[in-house]
Amino acid sequence: YDVIIVDSTDPVGAAVVLFEEPFYRDMYNALKPDGIVVSQCESIYYHQTLIKRMLEFISNIFELTGYYYSLVPTYPSGTIGFAFCSKKYHPLKDLDETRVSELGKLRYYNPQIHKASFCLPAFIKEMLPDHLLHINNDLEI
Numbered sequence: 620y621d622v623i624i625v626d627s628t629d630p631v632g633a634a635v636v637l638f639e640e641p642f643y644r645d646m647y648n649a650l651k652p653d654g655i656v657v658s659q660c661e662s663i664y665y666h667q668t669l670i671k672r673m674l675e676f677i678s679n680i681f682e683l684t685g686y687y688y689s690l691v692p693t694y695p696s697g698t699i700g701f702a703f704c705s706k707k708y709h710p711l712k713d714l715d716e717t718r719v720s721e722l723g724k725l726r727y728y729n730p731q732i733h734k735a736s737f738c739l740p741a742f743i744k745e746m747l748p749d750h751l752l753h754i755n756n757d758l759e760i
Contacts, residue, residue, distance in 0.1 A: 627658070638673060659700075663696075683706075686743075739755055
């Protein structure tokens with residue numbers, strides 16, 4: 620696959636396996652050499668232990684990993700996070716703003732929102748070791 624997007628339920632019951640290392644290894648193996656996985660990775664305000672555990676094993680599987688989040692008013696805390704996992708492409712350095720502008724006028728997404736999604740609050744940067752934030756640490760605003 621070129622891209623795998625995991626929009627899962629919360630990590631309870633049968634969905635627990637979607638938040639574990641074997642699932643991410645399977646996705647890695649299913650991707651083409653330049654493939655990307657984006658997966659639901661819970662809220663930075665409520666699930667810090669889970670996020671840290673997931674990023675630890677994801678960073679041992681994929682060449683480029685990071686955490687980003689978006690505003691979703693219907694979720695607890697109004698945010699939801701995502702794990703970015705890539706074999707090749709960097710979500711910030713490889714962002715092609717020309718391609719974004721070719722999409723026309725969008726209601727929410729733009730290159731600035733894209734970059735800002737990888738900007739993490741200080742308490743998350745303190746919680747996560749630098750080696751888990753190499754994509755986030757590359758952010759230049």
